[in-house]
Amino acid sequence: MGDPADLRRxxxxxxxxxRYGASPAHLLLLLASFALTLYAGTRLLDGSRPVAVLLWFAGAAVLHDLVLVPLCSAADRVLHALLPASRGRAPAATDAVRVLNHIRVPALLSGLLLLVWWPLVLGPPAGYEGSTGLGGEVFAGRWLLITAGLFAASAVWLLLGVLRRGARRVPAPGPETADR
Structure with missing residues (x-):
């Protein structure tokens, strides 16, 4: 067979x-992420206001579970209602789900950017311009441009996929069609 050492490994x-259910690399990455999270948590809670940080985390969890998840679910239901073919099992349903995913991904990324930068997008706090030298009026426009770019890139990606699948479905001319 092979080298006994290779077989043993x-x-x-x-x-x-x-026993573990995944590779050793998975376990190492998981342990590294726990270590990084622990380090970040100790650094974050090491500040002068750990109670405020803990309240912020609790508020973020409640906001996520009680507001954001229902909003995303409602938006997804609206998308499904607009594309009725997405409810079946036929190839048309697969194509409709593919279209839905090309809407979901840029919407998710845009929403994540808005969630992270909403204070600046909605208008920076007082004293922001004096501290950074940046005007606050540019952030909403930049977020809208990034959102438009995400949706445009997703549309191009979808179009390229449709064209690629369409090219595979077209039968090549055979000898019987060459005689005609």
Missing amino acids: HLVRRAFRA
Whole structure:
């Protein structure tokens, strides 16, 4: 067969995967992310107002669960209602879901950008321009341009996918069509 050392390494990896459920690299990445989260949490709570930070986290969790998830679900239902073919199992439903995903992804990214930068997009706080030297009126326009760019890139990506799938579905001319 192969080198006995290679076989042993393969069997050890296989046994690890059978017990853990994933590769050792997954476990290392998971432990590294926990370490980074712990470091960030200790740095964040090390400030002068740890209670305010904890309240902010609790408020963000409540806002996410009670406001953002229902809004996203309602928007998704509206999208499904606008594309009735998305409810079936036919190839048309697969295409409709593909279109839905090309709407969902840029909307999610745009919403995430708005969530992170909403104080600046809606109007920076007083004293912002004096502290940074940047005018606050540009952020809403920049966010709208980024949003438009995300939707345009998604539309181009969808169009290229449709064209690529359409090219695969067109049968090549065979000998029987060449004689005509």
